[in-house]
Amino acid sequence: MRKSLLIPALLFAVTQAFAALNVDNTTPITDNNRVIYELNVYDFTSQGTFAAAEQRLSDLRKLGIDIIWLMPIFPRGVEGKIGSLGSPYAVRDFQAVNSAHGTLDDLKSFVNTAHDLGMKVWLDWVPNHTSLDHPWTTSHPEYYYRVNNVIQHPNNYGDVYQLNYKGGSGLNDAMIAAMKYWVNEADIDGFRCDYVSSTYIGAAFWTTAIAELQNNNKSKTVEFLAEADFTSNDVKENHYNTGFKYDYAWGFAEAIKSVGTGTSANALKDAANNMINTLNQKYSGMSRMTYITNHDDIGNNFSSNYLTKCGSNVAPLTVMYFTFCGMPLLYTGQEIGQTKILNYFNRNSIDWNTVNTPIHNTIRALIALKHTLPALADGTMRRC
Numbered sequence: 001m002r003k004s005l006l007i008p009a010l011l012f013a014v015t016q017a018f019a020a021l022n023v024d025n026t027t028p029i030t031d032n033n034r035v036i037y038e039l040n041v042y043d044f045t046s047q048g049t050f051a052a053a054e055q056r057l058s059d060l061r062k063l064g065i066d067i068i069w070l071m072p073i074f075p076r077g078v079e080g081k082i083g084s085l086g087s088p089y090a091v092r093d094f095q096a097v098n099s100a101h102g103t104l105d106d107l108k109s110f111v112n113t114a115h116d117l118g119m120k121v122w123l124d125w126v127p128n129h130t131s132l133d134h135p136w137t138t139s140h141p142e143y144y145y146r147v148n149n150v151i152q153h154p155n156n157y158g159d160v161y162q163l164n165y166k167g168g169s170g171l172n173d174a175m176i177a178a179m180k181y182w183v184n185e186a187d188i189d190g191f192r193c194d195y196v197s198s199t200y201i202g203a204a205f206w207t208t209a210i211a212e213l214q215n216n217n218k219s220k221t222v223e224f225l226a227e228a229d230f231t232s233n234d235v236k237e238n239h240y241n242t243g244f245k246y247d248y249a250w251g252f253a254e255a256i257k258s259v260g261t262g263t264s265a266n267a268l269k270d271a272a273n274n275m276i277n278t279l280n281q282k283y284s285g286m287s288r289m290t291y292i293t294n295h296d297d298i299g300n301n302f303s304s305n306y307l308t309k310c311g312s313n314v315a316p317l318t319v320m321y322f323t324f325c326g327m328p329l330l331y332t333g334q335e336i337g338q339t340k341i342l343n344y345f346n347r348n349s350i351d352w353n354t355v356n357t358p359i360h361n362t363i364r365a366l367i368a369l370k371h372t373l374p375a376l377a378d379g380t381m382r383r384c
Contacts, residue, residue: 023361023368026064027118032287032377034066035367036122038294040332041073041101042085043342046349050106054113061117063335064367068114069122069192069225071295071344073097073107077131080159083345088124089194090131090159094178108186120189122225123182127175128195129160137161143171145200154198164200176209180216190223196239197228203237210243225289231278240282249275249288249326256292256321261311268320279325279379287379290326292317293334295344302343315362322366325379335363
């Protein structure tokens with residue numbers, strides 16, 4: 001076929017394919033074609049409760065979400081808190097729910113409804129530190145990293161204290177028991193684990209913890225996502241065989257966002273090649289989560305987000321991370337192109353009536369493609 005006729009023919013074929021594509025209520029052909037959604041409970045609805053969020057679950061199912069990752073749902077530390085809410089990562093009790101979100105029964109109802117709709121629910125787990133007023137600070141000071149018997153702050157974060165899994169204490173058992181509690185009590189399906197690469201935790205803990213959670217109930221598979229890029233020099237130990245299903249494709253995401261509003265494609269090309277080489281050389285039985293934004297993508301002093309950073313490149317960069325090797329992430333409101341900067345120390349709920357239609361339709365189509373095309377599997381069963 002002559003080149004002059006080839007391009008119109010391809011465009012016609014693509015147009016016909018999209019016209020025939022059902023972009024609502026699609027389901028993944030395999031677990032390697034799934035999409036994950038990070039849900040900020042405070043800002044997902046104006047009420048900020050599990051009950052209100054439950055009412056919107058059918059919208060997420062219609063969009064095509066397969067896994068709901070709940071940002072930390074636990075009581076937040078009051079002592080030394082930041083903002084009006086405190087940090088969700090300053091946990092005051094690992095076996096309780098934040099009363100502002102509702103009750104344990106409300107959470108169970110949320111999870112049951114999600115399951116009925118065909119979605120899994122993962123909790124955001126914070127193993128590295130606790131709030132300053134966690135009961136362990138007085139009942140089990142041996143759980144913490146101390147210098148001259150003074151509990152230390154991690155990375156100069158003044159609202160939390162550093163736990164120490166290498167101190168020969170009962171912390172390992174206590175943390176594993178707390179994770180089992182949520183699987184047994186609320187039927188939780190998995191965990192997104194914060195700061196996995198902390199030198200105070202170590203890979204050995206994860207090997208033990210993940211194995212125990214998997215053996216906790218033989219009829220239930222519990223999945224784990226690591227907030228770490230295992231290829232990074234910042235990860236000092238080998239975590240590939242600890243049992244995690246996914247890590248963050250952090251370097252890939254940063255390379256994508258580095259393009260910003262620019263026009264150079266070299267960074268994207270290098271990021272794609274690095275991603276392919278990494279999967280082929282180092283990843284076996286696990287894959288990676290890809291994204292363009294999440295709760296950490298908030299700029300300096302909560303001054304910007306991915307929309308302001310990427311401008312008119314948002315659509316093509318979204319297409320790239322959705323169609324490359326990994327499980328794509330959507331963050332609260334991203335699916336409608338919401339422009340608010342979500343500061344998780346303070347409330348700023350999503351306005352669901354303001355929709356950027358081109359972004360919304362692009363994401364709807366991308367989820368449907370991710371769900372239905374074997375070529376877009378996340379790399380666990382096939383390599384890119």
